[in-house]
Amino acid sequence: MFDKIRFRMSLSFGKPIIGREEEAAVLDVLRSGILVHGQKAKDFEVAFAAWTGAPHAVSVGSCTAGLHLAYVGKGVGPGDEVIVPAQTHVATAHAVELVGARPVFVDAEPRTGNIDIDAIESKITSRTRAISVVHFLGMPVAMDRVMDMARRHKLFVVEDCALALGSRFKGTHAGLFGDVGCFSFYPVKHITTAEGGMVITKEALLAERITRQKAFGVDRTVAERTIPGIYDVTMLGYNYRMSELAAVLGIEQLKRVQGFLETRKQNYACLADDLRAMDHLTLLDSSGGDAESSYYCLSVLLDDTLAEKRFEMVQYMKERGIGTSVYYPQAVPLMTYYRLKYGYRAGDFPVAERISNTSIALPVGPHLSKEDMHTIMRTLKEAIAHVRPFAAMFSSYGKSTAPALLTGKRVVLIGGAGFIGHNLALELKSLGADVHVIDGLQVNHLLSVVASTENQPNRTLYLNMLHTRLDLLQKAGIPLHVKDARDYHALSLILGQLNPEVIIHLAAVAHANRSNKDPYSTFDHSLRTLENALDCAKGRVKHFVYFSSSMVYGHFEQGAVREETPCEPIGIYGALKFAGEKMVIAYHQACNLPYTIIRPSALYGPRCISRRVGQIFIENALRGEEIVVSGDGSDALDFTYIKDLVHGVIQVLTREEAKGEIFNLTYGDARSIGQMAAMIQEQFPQARVRYEPKEALMPDRGTLSVEKARRLIGYNPQYPLEVGYPEYINWYHRRATYGDQK
Numbered sequence: 001m002f003d004k005i006r007f008r009m010s011l012s013f014g015k016p017i018i019g020r021e022e023e024a025a026v027l028d029v030l031r032s033g034i035l036v037h038g039q040k041a042k043d044f045e046v047a048f049a050a051w052t053g054a055p056h057a058v059s060v061g062s063c064t065a066g067l068h069l070a071y072v073g074k075g076v077g078p079g080d081e082v083i084v085p086a087q088t089h090v091a092t093a094h095a096v097e098l099v100g101a102r103p104v105f106v107d108a109e110p111r112t113g114n115i116d117i118d119a120i121e122s123k124i125t126s127r128t129r130a131i132s133v134v135h136f137l138g139m140p141v142a143m144d145r146v147m148d149m150a151r152r153h154k155l156f157v158v159e160d161c162a163l164a165l166g167s168r169f170k171g172t173h174a175g176l177f178g179d180v181g182c183f184s185f186y187p188v189k190h191i192t193t194a195e196g197g198m199v200i201t202k203e204a205l206l207a208e209r210i211t212r213q214k215a216f217g218v219d220r221t222v223a224e225r226t227i228p229g230i231y232d233v234t235m236l237g238y239n240y241r242m243s244e245l246a247a248v249l250g251i252e253q254l255k256r257v258q259g260f261l262e263t264r265k266q267n268y269a270c271l272a273d274d275l276r277a278m279d280h281l282t283l284l285d286s287s288g289g290d291a292e293s294s295y296y297c298l299s300v301l302l303d304d305t306l307a308e309k310r311f312e313m314v315q316y317m318k319e320r321g322i323g324t325s326v327y328y329p330q331a332v333p334l335m336t337y338y339r340l341k342y343g344y345r346a347g348d349f350p351v352a353e354r355i356s357n358t359s360i361a362l363p364v365g366p367h368l369s370k371e372d373m374h375t376i377m378r379t380l381k382e383a384i385a386h387v388r389p390f391a392a393m394f395s396s397y398g399k400s401t402a403p404a405l406l407t408g409k410r411v412v413l414i415g416g417a418g419f420i421g422h423n424l425a426l427e428l429k430s431l432g433a434d435v436h437v438i439d440g441l442q443v444n445h446l447l448s449v450v451a452s453t454e455n456q457p458n459r460t461l462y463l464n465m466l467h468t469r470l471d472l473l474q475k476a477g478i479p480l481h482v483k484d485a486r487d488y489h490a491l492s493l494i495l496g497q498l499n500p501e502v503i504i505h506l507a508a509v510a511h512a513n514r515s516n517k518d519p520y521s522t523f524d525h526s527l528r529t530l531e532n533a534l535d536c537a538k539g540r541v542k543h544f545v546y547f548s549s550s551m552v553y554g555h556f557e558q559g560a561v562r563e564e565t566p567c568e569p570i571g572i573y574g575a576l577k578f579a580g581e582k583m584v585i586a587y588h589q590a591c592n593l594p595y596t597i598i599r600p601s602a603l604y605g606p607r608c609i610s611r612r613v614g615q616i617f618i619e620n621a622l623r624g625e626e627i628v629v630s631g632d633g634s635d636a637l638d639f640t641y642i643k644d645l646v647h648g649v650i651q652v653l654t655r656e657e658a659k660g661e662i663f664n665l666t667y668g669d670a671r672s673i674g675q676m677a678a679m680i681q682e683q684f685p686q687a688r689v690r691y692e693p694k695e696a697l698m699p700d701r702g703t704l705s706v707e708k709a710r711r712l713i714g715y716n717p718q719y720p721l722e723v724g725y726p727e728y729i730n731w732y733h734r735r736a737t738y739g740d741q742k
């Protein structure tokens with residue numbers, strides 16, 4: 001019941017860690033009656049200066065206030081320009097606007113999202129007074145290069161360190177290279193004071209000025225006033241002070257900051273290791289060489305296939321209790337205020353815009369554990385699969401050349417609305433193929449389920465799944481031609497119109513027990529449709545793919561069966577599949593039809609309605625009914641998750657080496673029914689198991705070797721039962737929990 005637990009927990013993007021020490025300190029201040037102008041803000045400044053190594057630290061009401069005071073303190077005003085990164089929080093730019101100067105934006109560099117240092121120089125004019133940088137997501141900017149440029153042009157440097165507490169470059173803390181560094185203690189930051197900020201600087205005079213101007217420009221602090229009420233105002237100022245309540249929070253938080261940072265670093269490493277192996281995603285680089293990041297969060301950039309689904313993915317994760325964010329949602333110069341004021345346009349800052357438009361920020365804060373990182377990773381993979389069925393799988397199968405080779409290729413799937421067919425059609429379409437489905441919707445589909453007078457278990461559930469299949473095909477833009485492939489004329493007419501490059505023949509009564517009960521119908525739907533398809537394909541089609549079965553082998557005599565193992569099918573189903581293989585090969589011999597024969601085994605996965613053993617187990621367990629094992633549980637099957645099979649078919653369609661070959665496309669390592677039942681009991685501890693005699697005519701099966709497919713076409717199955725089956729169970733849970741139709 002791991003699912004229920006998982007869905008209940010909430011992994012927020014950021015969460016302040018407030019302990020008893022913070023509570024007690026705040027209470028002490030409240031009871032003391034000194035809420036501002038006390039010693040605590042000073043103590044916090046001293047502690048912060050010591051921790052960062054800063055000569056001077058001045059507490060302020062927020063990072064924005066600190067940035068504003070920095071420009072005021074340096075005398076920046078109307079007519080001046082300040083270089084500002086385009087990829088930042090709006091506060092970095094607003095601070096410049098607040099003093100009446102003009103922010104001149106510079107694009108980001110793609111590896112880190114930090115300001116593109118090479119692009120700064122061309123933006124410097126005679127009016128430029130300063131360069132501001134932001135250590136994006138805690139990744140320190142190469143400050144030696146920035147300082148070098150600033151010195152050459154006699155500019156001062158403001159470091160926005162809102163996300164950079166703990167960031168170091170060449171061992172020096174962020175904020176201590178430039179003239180001023182400003183930190184934020186907003187609740188999701190590395191430490192929090194609710195609202196709050198700190199300015200650090202090496203310049204005593206600047207620190208003094210900021211101290212005055214954060215408090216109205218008064219010439220002495222309350223403590224310095226020997227006679228109460230006697231003071232003067234020597235300059236313009238603001239009310240940007242930090243309260244005593246905030247200051248004690250900061251003091252307590254700072255005592256724990258080292259631990260917070262270490263957890264962030266570990267969490268980040270854990271998540272990054274997994275993410276780096278995935279296709280479709282790029283990580284913004286966070287550390288290495290001279291740079292030590294503060295690991296504020298982990299931002300991933302989605303490629304074009306996923307980017308447009310970003311908010312669907314974010315929503316998917318949110319529904320499962322995982323908070324994400326976007327840093328930052330719009331390049332600042334493209335925000336309405338700046339766009340209208342300075343005339344910036346989309347496309348002016350391509351890197352910053354790409355980060356804003358395609359990234360998702362994942363949490364790594366100290367409120368989360370390593371275990372949570374695995375949950376985030378798993379849910380992200382699910383989110384990808386949710387928005388783009390099967391996109392996720394390619395990341396684990398390794399880089400593939402498939403998409404390019406499939407683009408525009410017309411592929412017709414006969415029997416393509418079935419369990420294998422619709423999953424395959426969706427994936428082929430998403431890889432750019434021009435897919436059409438021909439299906440009569442009769443065998444194990446809408447017409448037979450609707451018309452059946454038997455008391456079918458889960459009738460409504462299955463009708464729902466069938467509708468969902470058709471909906472998914474329709475939404476993906478895959479035409480469904482409702483034709484009976486037993487009707488030669490109907491089939492030849494539609495295939496003549498479609499003129500496909502590839503035909504995949506799936507039509508069958510794909511169930512051994514049912515086939516034995518109704519041999520004629522099995523022949524009709526399997527062999528007759530095949531004969532019709534072959535006849536229409538000959539001389540026209542470049543590749544004919546036939547779905548056979550592991551049942552052609554009959555009893556697996558010893559060890560894993562290989563494609564060369566002699567076939568001795570038992571019963572109608574295996575015999576007809578074997579006959580089908582022979583027919584395909586005969587058409588190749590007689591008419592030069594290029595072909596591939598595929599032998600799958602014990603398939604399982606979402607939206608199957610065939611009620612094979614794994615599915616019946618789950619449905620019974622969900623309903624609290626007993627699990628019935630036929631035989632003593634020692635029978636083994638090469639259980640294969642649909643994603644592995646689909647991946648295998650893509651390899652078949654994109655590798656010339658596949659032509660003229662038979663391939664076992666299974667996981668390649670059998671598991672016993674008893675092992676499967678044990679997995680069910682792990683997930684549903686209350687489930688009872690009953691054993692009953694095995695059906696006659698059921699061969700003893702086991703592992704199918706997939707070595708040939710690995711060697712010739714790069715087949716690389718990824719879903720042992722221990723991985724695929726829980727994912728399938730999870731899918732059933734989700735349907736129950738969210739009414740999720742996919």
Ligand SMILES: Cc1ncc(COP(=O)(O)O)c(C=O)c1O
Pocket residue numbers: 062063064065088089091092134160162163183184185186196197
């Ligand atoms: C880079 C950057 N600068 C400045 C700020 C503003 O900080 P504050 O809310 O403390 O004013 C933020 C806030 O997230 C930020 O991300």
